[in-house]
Amino acid sequence: MLGNLGTGLKDAFRRIAGLGVVDREAVEAVVRELQRALLQSDVDVQLVSELSARIREKVLKEKPPAGMTLKEYFIKMLYEELVRLLGAEKGEIELKPQKILVCGLFGSGKTTTIAKLAKWFKVRGLSVGLVACDTHRAAAQEQLRQIASRVDVRFYGEGKSPQDIAKNALRESKEDVLIFDTAGRDALDKELAKELKELGALVKADEVLLVIPADIGQAARRQSEEFNRLVGITGIIITKLDGTARGGGALAAAHVSGARVKFIGVGEKVDDFESYDPKRFVGRLIGYGDIEGLLEKAKSAGVEVDEGKAKRLMEGRFTMDDFYEQLGQMGKMGSLSKVMEMIPGMGQVKIPKDMMEVQEGRMKKWKFIIESMTKEERADPDIIRASRIARIAKGSGTAEADVRALLKSYKQAQKFMKMAKGGKGLKRGPLAALAKQFGAG
Ligand SMILES: Nc1nc2c(ncn2[C@@H]2O[C@H](COP(=O)(O)OP(=O)(O)OP(=O)(O)O)[C@@H](O)[C@H]2O)c(=O)[nH]1
Ligand SMILES: [Mg+2]
Known part of the structure; x- marks a missing residue:
């Protein structure tokens, strides 16, 4: 989306x-x-x-x-x-018996949205009736009748004028929620405004919902303001968010118009519909499962590096102690795969699960190995030659090959840091350098 x-x-x-x-x-x-x-x-x-x-x-x-x-x-x-x-704010609609007038320009998605809305109320336990007040377009009533039968709710279409049809429905209906479909126009002209206003007053609508297609982008503001001035709306439904790059503009514009977006349409099917919650929506857009979780973790693990250290790292002075610290931080933050998910963008990088497990196992080993090094060795790993490798392997209970692998990875990370010198963004983070080590960078 x-x-x-x-x-x-x-x-x-x-x-x-x-x-x-x-x-x-x-x-x-x-x-x-x-x-x-x-x-x-x-x-x-x-x-x-x-x-x-x-x-x-x-x-x-x-x-x-x-x-x-x-x-x-x-x-x-x-x-x-x-x-x-x-x-x-979240756009709420009450779960109670009520009358809802749905309006909007030609082809904005009114009738489709009514089907979605009907199902939305129905699965929440309220009975629903649909009223066909669009007498403007020839096939409109038949379209609504079919929709009513598809979502299995009552249909009302008796009468000549929209007003008559609405009156008849009000008299006969025993349903909890009555939803009125109305005619669209190319623009909100006097005729349409008058018709909608009269209908709204006649049915004593609890909600007058304006349907706006997302593809009009920021023009949603003017449309919403106009309808509100001439008809009086209680909320907006933005449709077709699935098929346009301009949806952000439409949502922002709807918000500045002062009206609240209550639902969004995200496809042509009856279930492609959700009540609108900006928090959830933004969370999904940016690919975070939940931002609170990310902040908590980032806090407890203290991922941020201090300025002096950042500078040292940027200059390529990256010691084994730094490497160790990064390993430790990843450990504190939980499993590597979890950490990857939480770094924006990394969640998308697909790392095979078994590879992850191998890497996590290796990370533990590396910690033991670094712990077996002397202070001098950590500060200047270049001095670690064959005899030292043998000692460290023994001390950490690992194989010499493991120690060599760690040294190689460390060198790569160091090289990467030097390369990234002067670079920006993701490249700067030591965590990212480590991620690169694990093939995810
Ligand atoms: N992709 C997508 N298509 C949608 C969505 N909502 C509606 N449509 C499509 O938009 C077209 C117009 O939908 P209608 O519901 O007939 O629009 P309307 O406002 O009732 O049109 P008129 O009655 O002619 O004014 C149809 O082809 C729908 O399938 C949506 O959320 N996503
Ligand atoms: Mg229609």
Whole structure:
């Protein structure tokens, strides 16, 4: 869903996760990444620029809350800003007997959405009736009748005018929830506005839901404001989020219009429908199972490196102690596969399970080996030659081949650090260097 937006946002989060130092330059790089992703998704330029300003302000000028590193704060803050951009609050609809008027322009997805809505209420235990008030388009009533039979709910279509049909349905219906389908138009003209307003008053609608297709992007704002002014809406349903790159723009625009997005349509089938929760939505977009979990882990493991150390590492002065520390941190954070899942972007990297297990086993061995080294050996592993290798293997209860393998990996990591010197983003993190060691970089 929203393909590019998700990828762009994941990249931004991955960039943060890979930062050794959170400085102005690093923040700018993230902001640029973010802007590109949001603008491509047709989010209003003004909104993007406001968001960028808030990020710079918060990350560079504010102190992170106690117990939180700057990097964690950056991740948390960006996540919260995205949630705010895309709607802030969950759009609730009450599970109670009610009357719902569904409106929108031609082809926005009203009738399809009504089927989805009917099923949504039905599986939650409420009986549903559908009322065919679209007398404008010839086949509209027949379409709704078929939908009603498909989701197995009652259909009402007796009468000539939309008003008559609505009155008849109100008189006859014993269902808990009545959903009224209405005619679309090319634009919200006087005629449509009048018809919708009258219908809304006649049926005493509890909800007037405006259906907006995601592919109109930021134009959703004007449409929502217009309908609200002329008809009075209680919420929005954004459809076709599955088939467009502009969905982010539509969701953000709906939010600034002041209306709340209550549901989203993510496909043509009856089940391609969900109630809208910006938090969950953003979480899914950026590929985190859950952000709280990530922050907790990152905190307890203290992944962030201090500035002096980052500098030393950047200069390629990467000792065996650093290597050991990285191993230790991975151990603290849980299994390697878990850690990989939690690094934004890495979750997508598929590492075969058995390979993971082998690597985790090897990691434990390496810890024993490093623990058997002297202080001098750790500071300058180059002095470790054959006789020392034999001693270390014996001391750690491993084979000489294991010790050699560790030394080789260490050298590779060191080389990688030197290569990454002056590099940016993910390349900077020692954790990333280690990840590379395990073939995931
Ligand atoms: N991919 C996708 N297609 C959708 C979605 N919702 C609706 N559609 C499609 O959009 C087209 C129009 O849907 P309708 O429900 O007939 O739209 P409408 O607003 O009732 O149209 P009119 O009654 O003519 O104004 C159909 O082909 C639907 O299958 C969605 O969430 N995803
Ligand atoms: Mg229709």
